[in-house]
Amino acid sequence: MRRTGRARRVAVLGSAGTLIAGTLIAGALSAPAASAHSAGQGQDREARGTAIAADRAEKAGIDWKNCDADWGLPQGIQCGWVTVPLDYAKPYGKQIKLAVDRVASTGTKEERQGALVYNPGGPGGSGLRFPARVTNKAPLWVKTSKAYDFVGFDPRGVGHSAPISCIDPQEFVKAPKADPVPDSEADKRAQRKLAAEYADGCAERSGEMLPHMTTPNTARDLDVIRAGLGEKKLNFLGVSYGTYLGAVYGTLFPSHVRRMVVDSVVNPSREKIWYEANLDQDVAFQMRWDDWTAWVAKNDATFHLGATQAQVQQQWLKLRAAAKKSPLGGVVGPAELIGFFQSAPYYDSQWVPIAQTWSKYVAGDTQALIDAASPDMSDIAGNASSENGNAVYTAVECTDAKWPSSWQKWDRDNTRLHKDYPFMTWANAWMNLPCATWPVKQQTPVNVKTGKGLPAVLIVQATRDAATPYPGAVELHQRFKGSRLITEKDAGSHGVTNLVNPCINERVDAYLLSGTVDSSDVTCGPHATPKP
Template identity: 75%
Template sequence: MRDIRPNKRTAALGSAGVLVAATLLAGAVAAPTASAAGGRSGQDREARGAALAAERAGKAGINWQDCPADWGLEKPIQCGWVTVPLDYAKPNGKKIKIAVDRIGNTGTAKERQGALVYNPGGPGGSGMRFPRRVTTKAPLWTNVAKAYDFVGFDPRGVGHSAPISCADPQEYVKAPKADPVPGSEADKLAQRKLARAYAQGCAARSGKAVLAQMTTPNTVRDLDVVRAALGEKKLNYLGVSYGTYLGAVYGTMFPGHLRRMIVDSVVNPSREKIWYEANLDQDVAFEGRWQNWQDWVAANDATYHLGTTRAAVQAKWVTLRAAAKKKPLGGVVGPAELISFFQSAPYYDSSWVPVATAFSKYFAGDTKALVDAAAPDLTDKAGNIASENGNAVYTAVECTDAKWPTSWAKWDRDNTALHKSHPFMTWANAWMNLPCATWPVKQQTPVEVRTHQGLPPVMIVQSTNDAATPYDGAVELHKRFKGSRLITEKGAGSHGVTGLVNTCINTRVDAYLLTGKLDTADVTCAPHAIPKP
């Protein structure tokens, strides 16, 4: 599940999905893993290929230049390319180029500690805007920027890095879509047909040879090649959401190549969770965070006039949903589009006010405000291409990474049962992921994330009520990475903690990145301030 509302995208692990919407990172050889090739000989070939690619990239470096004008990255940010194999088992075969960008550290040469590489999540999110935290003078990152170059990249298949596609972008964003909550077996059959067609579209538009290489381990190998191209002996890494899974797999495959790593809002790295079970867990967590938001709306009834209890706010949601199902708002906003818009409130506290405001205005007679907020912008060609591409990468990576159930009976049984008590996101999430049931290329076995010799102490940051990456994921990674420290933001639930103002967390992030210091024990922080109407 990834938030991929057309033209209103955020890089995170979750969403109401394409099937509702269209028809959730040189040196030594890597430590042994259960990698995408399958079998020890395949793993060895990929490990050798990764080492060779990193060696070549280290020699070639990156030809930094001003970024293309249409990339939206102002000077002094610079852009470049890193060449990687499509298939690491064939390092002399087909190559693709990974887009990267950077801004130099703002401090002195003596203060510089290297590059800090960032991934915001997805799968399918671009990290290319990370250097803008410096150009826009984001206050939380001022101290870290003195010591580090900020480096972003488009993972393979994303944006400017050999982008893939599964559907026509204009068709992908057309609205309204079918209600994701099925009212009949015929509704389910229609969604199943859409899922199969989408999987086939991925193969037709991107090619099976490419889809077979769209995996987390390959993105991790790409990340290590980027490290080498940057001239860094060891990687400093910040990963959020799915970026934490990249970090977890990188720490497993290349433990000796890591210097410092922060993972924020953590994907559960257990093989049993990647990816089918992880998405079911999200449905439970989203329901809880949806209720947190409803409680806040009710507490601020003087502003929003949507009811003084959670039940009253939920009743308004049910009424709105039914009205949009009967007659799509503005002709384009039905239940699918509403879910895609409203889900941002469980995702991010920063969405609490704008979502509640649009919700309130609708019941005050202003339908246009909600339509403007929830409807796709069909005229935004670039945004629609980016939206479709992001969902294509999400699907390709999650479907290829791991084996998914192929029995519709299992999908139907699991999601029907879960929907009864967790109705907000369950079916929307199911349809988004259902292409994995009929995926056209071989599905791999996920890496067994664990500690290998050379792994440095890792900082793990997590809020207890996170919807997209439930708290248990952080606990699981903490168990698997010996010497790691878990910083818990108790009672909070916004997805992506390190970008929020919370001194208890912010000072520790600075201390770790600047000095390598971690607390001697895990830390529990009070929640950041909740939004005010």
Template identity: 80%
Template sequence: MRDIRPKRRVAALGSAGVLVTATLIAGAVAAPSASASASAGARHGQDREARGAAIAAERAAKAGIDWQDCPGDWGLEKPIQCGWVTVPLDYAKPYGKQIKLAVDRIGNTGTAQERQGALVYNPGGPGGSGLRFPRRVVTKSAVWANAAKAYDFVGFDPRGVGHSAPISCMDPQEFVKAPKADPVPDTEADKLAQRKLAREYAEGCYERSGEMLPHMTTPNTVRDLDVIRAALGEKKLNYLGVSYGTYIGAVYGTMFPGHLRRMIVDSVVNPSRDKIWYQANLDQDVAFEGRWKDWEDWVAANDATFHLGTTRDAVQDKWLQLRATAKKNPIGGVVGPAELISFFQSAPYYDSTWIPIATVFSKYVAGDTQALVDAAAPDLTDTAGNISSENGNAVYTAVECTDAKWPTSWKKWDRDNTELNKNYPFMTWANAWMNLPCATWPVKQQTPVEVKTHKGLPQVLIVQSTRDAATPYEGAVELHNRFKGSRLITEKDAGSHGVTGLVNPCINQRVDDYLLNGKLDAADVTCTPHATPKP
């Protein structure tokens, strides 16, 4: 999702190419229990990692970043500059194997007196690259013009992503050519085939990237972020996180509260341990269905333009007909039900896609098959290993599967998704297959960080739309409750994923006021929605 996963072929695994020391009572002779020993061991490991992170940050502060023009094939024009920050693969072994993280920046556009430091960005995923963030200055984004006067805009590729020690789980050529089975299973044999693909994918991750996998976690990305802060010469971090980037922010605020200056989190992953990550994905399925219906209502209201039906049910009927046709014979030989979901899922994500998606759908119904093939067919050129959708998918899987314990019982997966699919069919099974490698994950799964307020945490600004499909609204409320003193801006009756980049003066002015002046409203704020697209 610049969701909690990268934009990807849905269900790449076949169906779519698709995170106090115990004290003994004096005189006690009994040995500590196994669970006490385990928790003490976990604490010892965390202490070693905390020391390792401090060592790495101190080293990075001394080294700084050797800024140069960006490599020509990175697509980052001057005056954007690129560089590298070195971090330990394993923070428990800070002098062991090191990996290099790609970072980029563009200087603030205002005066030296106006400059307030660096604003570091993560767009989500897991698996998303932040390197394009400085381009918001190059392209003169009006929404970010005021912040750009005060801040250097800094992006980075998280560990495993893009140019930062990229990982892989299968050959990128095979990934884009993966079979086009319908994600919604008709038979037990269909489910068995998907289970086999998921297990093979997990094994492929280990075979191709086994050294990295145990260290592909949100807490390690958070430690990396603190090392980047130090390398930038910043005593405190200014951070903007969207989607999964909000979870990075939540964990950073928990682990490094005294290192934060300002933080905005936009479209929030629910940070509850109970949600990371199995339940979060089930919650997504419910929210996607709701936002899908919003889009269908909008299409119906604009029937004079799109001719797809004057009611939601009529539009849904045409969608089901399209799926059935593609299931029987892939459209143009390349667009099956999985490709359809991969294309149409952008509508619940971003209302900026409502018009182009409805236009393609309308053309298809009117007899123009090619428009749909051009829009939805797999991109067979998307095979440049370190920046391919295969890499994004690998990182998504590695982080979510390693971050937390997942159910290993197929009966539970089958029962939960079969039940959910009855009322929320749009994304349920595609999402299940996407995540199923976590059921047979080949490395130890961690316990997520308990996100909460610690001494030194500054006021955090939380921004969220109520109808967000990828990160349901309840996640923002949960983080708001956990971070004392935070403020929540709610965009009511809107559903685009990623709010701060849209034109809505009620939100834009408050984001600027926070970044430029550190000011927040005395209470939470509800804003009316940004403008709905008009065909």
């Protein structure tokens, strides 16, 4: 379910490895959060712990300074830290620091409405580049930036916020990896061994953090950040996994929400988090892959990859078979190809560049594809960031919920799905298989629902989204009473609010600037289809 904002995301487990599948985020507080925690003494303790931590953060504030140069953020962005408990049931125990950054609102004092906090997804994505939408003068965000400070943060375990790790980063990116699609039971055994070793590696390298790497804890962190910012209530924009973070926050702290936009929605049903949600992805990725290959065929005069969708698909199978027989450039096998090509079903913005790169390869210019799909072993910092993102993805999804421990169930479900939805199914299975042998206690997901004081939440979703299938938005809409759903029909790019579609853009602005929503749900036409 991972969404990090990168054009391509390749993650591996050990030397044979596999890849990410897409994915898969105030005044002193009394304890209103406790009323939102209906189940159990442990949750009551965590609610009290959150109130204590938020009170401390409100009193301390955030000491904003120029960001360290090696953080790679544009001029004009300020950085700071918010301290939170590792374990909210023990608020006076071990503390960790979360990295936050901001750009101040560009409007007048009268126009300012507070801070807008962002999470890009993952789990494992950093939100620190969000304020760059202001410094870069991104047209879609000019109006909103007059009213809000744009605030990003690294969630717990991510980037600069007590980062976790599960494997040596250089081993993590080493290529080529084994073909994710198994040819034999021996192939499956090898992948199962790697997944178990990866889970063990998470415990060995990040054991203290691991039991506390959950979405509810990140939601509690978000409330402490709100307090540190000096905000009575939270304004939040979440994309992909960030929508689930928002859903959990809205459930635990309904009266602390002022405005919330969730874009490309994770299905918040307890039955879907997280095993079933990943199976649903496999179906949706195949749908969107077929959309893209049909578009490539429609533009055969430009790309010369086949005049029908079936012909383009045959070219893909031919490329995949060639890379399996002999890795392209010695480093690009089927796993690396999927890691590169999966950006097309993720994002429309990648339709043209990926088709162009593929077209060059078929025409005899092979280097562009090799360069694009292979890891850069010299990029030490980038590889460490990729490994960290994968570690957080795994830790949060595996700890958030109970996963099947029976290999027979995994094998049966993925074998069945692969027959009709082969593009991502086995790659996604291996990506998530460490959860089957996860070394710390797996939690019960929060029962996402409307609580007292929750305002209207704005939900935005494309019908053909691959990473977060459309039914997830409908599910959250039903659970958050009074919410409004904006549907982008016949579109499938992941992350809608940052694309040009006036039907959507104007409503997001109206909601964030004045709190207004339509009297009923809205269906918008698709944004412009990419042109070669």
